Amino acid sequence: MSSRAVRIAQLMCHATAETLSPLADGVLLRLRVGSGRATYHRYDPATGEHRINYGVRMVADKASPESCGAWLSAREIRGRGYYGGVLSESNLLAHTCCHEFAHLLQTRQGQRRRGSVxxxxxxxxxxxxxxxxxxxxxxxxxxxxxxxxxxxxxxxAVTVAERTAHGSGFERGDSVRFGRELQGRVLRVNRRTCTIEGTGHCRGRRYRVSPQLLQRTQD
Ligand SMILES: [Zn+2]
Known part of the structure; x- marks a missing residue:
């Protein structure tokens, strides 16, 4: 992975610590850079530690108009009008920090539940x-x-192709999550949907899902 993506992911950690952490006084937060796409907030009730992980491949995805549109952060910026609804590398990455930090605040309020993230x-x-x-x-x-x-x-601002399944940026083999804790791998990209082969606890099942409802990982 490019050293630029690694450095940017580190800067996202610094910026989160400096700008957002003060909003959650007294919270034990560890910010780290992951080598894959996975980008998430986790809470360990045993230690009381919150962890936010920024994946370097996620950072690289969001630098590219071809791949940024499939991320939930792109749909949130456009759908909810954050940052004026403008998709750019800067807005996408900044919003990602806010998204993960909102999970921390949500967890602290006891509002994060299994199947309702x-x-x-x-x-x-x-x-x-x-x-x-x-x-x-x-x-x-x-x-x-x-x-x-x-x-x-x-x-x-980048323009993302209209969201037919073919313009969605998903490809065969992508790992995805959707619905209530469902997970799988893209088997085929159809005109309007993706065919998903279940993995993990969904193994042995198949789904046809609109790409708007798919997340590459826990964004
Ligand atoms: Zn999320």
């Missing part, structure tokens, strides 16, 4: 991060850091 309580918290200016502050910090490291994030 992106629920109303989650979006209320995410909306607040945006409408209260924290998302803007985070984005400024991230942009400053990346410019200081001579790795400026692109702020130009």
């Amino acid at each position: 992106h629920n109303q309580a989650f979006y209320r918290l995410l909306d607040e991060l945006h409408w209260d200016g924290h998302a803007d502050a985070l984005r400024s910090t991230l942009n400053q850091y990346s410019e200081a490291m001579a790795q400026p994030l692109a702020t130009t």
Whole structure:
């Protein structure tokens, strides 16, 4: 993976720590960079530690108009009007920090439940991060850091192909999650849907799912 993506993922950790962490006083938060796509917030009740992981392949995906559209963060920016609804590398990565941090706040409020991760309580918290200016502050910090490291994030708007399944960026073999804790692998990209072969606890099952409902990983 490119060293640029690794460096940007590290800057996302710094920016999250500096700009968002103060909103969750007293919380034990570990921010780390993962080598794959997986990008998530986890909470360990045993240690009380929150962990946010930014995957370097996720960072690389979001630098590319061809692959950024399949991520939930792209759908949220467009669908909910965050950052003016503009998809750019800078907005996508800054929003990713807000998205994961909203999971931390959601968990702290006891509003994250199995099978109900992106629920109303989650979006209320995410909306607040945006409408209260924290998302803007985070984005400024991230942009400053990346410019200081001579790795400026692109702020130009990208256009994502209309969301027929073929324009969705999914390919055979992609690991996806959807619905209530369902998981699988893309077997075929059809005109409007993807055929998914279940994996893990969904093994042996097949689904036809609209690409809007698919997430590459836990975004
Ligand atoms: Zn999420």
